[in-house]
Amino acid sequence: MPVCLPRGTPQTYPAARMSTPSKIVFVVGARPNFPKVAPILAALRGREDITPLLVHTGQHYDPELSAMFFEDLGIAPPDVMLGVGSGSHAVQTAHVMMAFETVCLEEQPDAVVVLGDVNSTVACALVASKLHIPVAHVEAGLRSGDRTMPEELNRLVTDQLSERLYTHCREADDNLASEGVPASRVRFVGNVMIDTLLRLRPQSTKPELAGFDLTEHSYGLVTLHRPALVDEPASLRAMIAALSEISSDLPLLYPTHPRSMARLVAAGLVPEGTDARTLPQVAGSRLHLSPPVRYLQFLWLMDHARLVLTDSGGIQEETAVLGVPCLTIRDNTERAVTIEQGTNTLVGTDPADVLVAAAAALSAEARPNRPVPELWDGGAGERIAADLESWLRP
Numbered sequence: 001m002p003v004c005l006p007r008g009t010p011q012t013y014p015a016a017r018m019s020t021p022s023k024i025v026f027v028v029g030a031r032p033n034f035p036k037v038a039p040i041l042a043a044l045r046g047r048e049d050i051t052p053l054l055v056h057t058g059q060h061y062d063p064e065l066s067a068m069f070f071e072d073l074g075i076a077p078p079d080v081m082l083g084v085g086s087g088s089h090a091v092q093t094a095h096v097m098m099a100f101e102t103v104c105l106e107e108q109p110d111a112v113v114v115l116g117d118v119n120s121t122v123a124c125a126l127v128a129s130k131l132h133i134p135v136a137h138v139e140a141g142l143r144s145g146d147r148t149m150p151e152e153l154n155r156l157v158t159d160q161l162s163e164r165l166y167t168h169c170r171e172a173d174d175n176l177a178s179e180g181v182p183a184s185r186v187r188f189v190g191n192v193m194i195d196t197l198l199r200l201r202p203q204s205t206k207p208e209l210a211g212f213d214l215t216e217h218s219y220g221l222v223t224l225h226r227p228a229l230v231d232e233p234a235s236l237r238a239m240i241a242a243l244s245e246i247s248s249d250l251p252l253l254y255p256t257h258p259r260s261m262a263r264l265v266a267a268g269l270v271p272e273g274t275d276a277r278t279l280p281q282v283a284g285s286r287l288h289l290s291p292p293v294r295y296l297q298f299l300w301l302m303d304h305a306r307l308v309l310t311d312s313g314g315i316q317e318e319t320a321v322l323g324v325p326c327l328t329i330r331d332n333t334e335r336a337v338t339i340e341q342g343t344n345t346l347v348g349t350d351p352a353d354v355l356v357a358a359a360a361a362l363s364a365e366a367r368p369n370r371p372v373p374e375l376w377d378g379g380a381g382e383r384i385a386a387d388l389e390s391w392l393r394p
């Protein structure tokens with residue numbers, strides 16, 4: 001019978017090796033990764049026994065989705081930029097894998113840390129695992145139960161491959177236990193993205209949006225970009241019609257992801273060549289489009305909105321901490337903790353239901369007092385850094 005060490009046992013370092021710092025590669029690729037990595041890198045600064053190396057896959061490459069986030073979050077430019085860009089899921093994932101394998105072979109890291117659920121997350125987890133480099137996953141254990149979502153597949157695979165799983169809610173621990181992940185690999189550390197929000201909230205800045213009134217609580221904020229909502233022209237038109245109707249009661253600002261802008265044009269909702277910087281109104285309504293907004297400005301927009309309507313994952317969490325009512329336009333969510341906590345309502349994807357939910361939200365209290373979920377307290381980055389140290393340098 002073969003004898004093997006349990007998975008997740010860090011390598012035993014020869015004495016000489018112990019004196020050199022452990023090298024940890026952190027992988028980021030897309031916008032939601034950036035606020036998550038920042039607090040961990042900050043917490044590792046000054047720890048001499050760990051050398052972090054930041055690898056950006058280049059899944060997001062537009063300045064509004066990437067470089068401006070680095071600037072706002074105070075993250076130094078990536079040590080390695082892979083520049084893989086866009087493509088189908090298979091093409092994008094494959095390009096990240098090929099490029100990241102070279103990095104791992106050259107750098108020989110002691111561990112790889114991946115974050116969230118984007119294609120770069122699963123691609124790099126797979127590469128590292130196959131090279132026998134232990135993987136740690138930040139934001140592990142979230143499940144929507146919907147395998148038509150690319151992110152759900154990315155989460156399932158990444159968690160199975162990871163030796164260390166950092167969770168940010170108790171439900172995530174339960175999900176992992178029910179999938180047979182040993183509790184010895186799981187650490188409940190809290191929400192790193194909220195570390196960033198709490199740190200930067202005082203520096204959030206009101207954007208200059210000529211022609212759109214940003215008086216506190218007098219506007220709504222929309223983000224829709226998931227394939228399930230924007231890729232089919234008829235459903236996109238119906239959803240935009242519902243949002244236009246809501247905008248007669250509450251003017252809406254919709255910073256558009258490049259994917260959404262392309263789909264709005266394809267569905268005939270805005271003319272080809274529309275410049276989002278002019279804040280165009282959709283179909284004469286008070287629903288205004290804008291280009292994507294950088295982190296500090298988006299934080300300000302959320303914090304002062306009367307209502308947020310979104311299909312994003314992270315925004316459900318950020319509004320929970322800011323205490324802003326959020327309508328999640330999806331049929332399921334992996335962030336049930338924000339619904340229990342009370343700011344978030346899962347309204348489904350039927351435009352008629354969105355109208356009803358928006359009317360109810362607008363007649364309710366603007367900022368009901370809500371408790372913040374457990375350990376969403378600004379200390380998650382520190383807890384992860386300390387655990388990485390004790391894991392790799394026992």
Ligand code: UD1
Nearest residue numbers: 030031032059060061062065086087118119150151258259
């Ligand atoms: C990705 C994540 C999603 C996350 C979102 C946040 C996956 C599977 N999805 O979705 O979970 O909520 O990021 O923004 O990883 N594009 C640009 N410029 C860019 C990047 C993309 O124009 O800098 C366009 C391209 O046409 C591309 C499309 O957007 O084909 C989609 O980009 P992609 O990275 O595949 O996924 P997102 O929709 O951004």
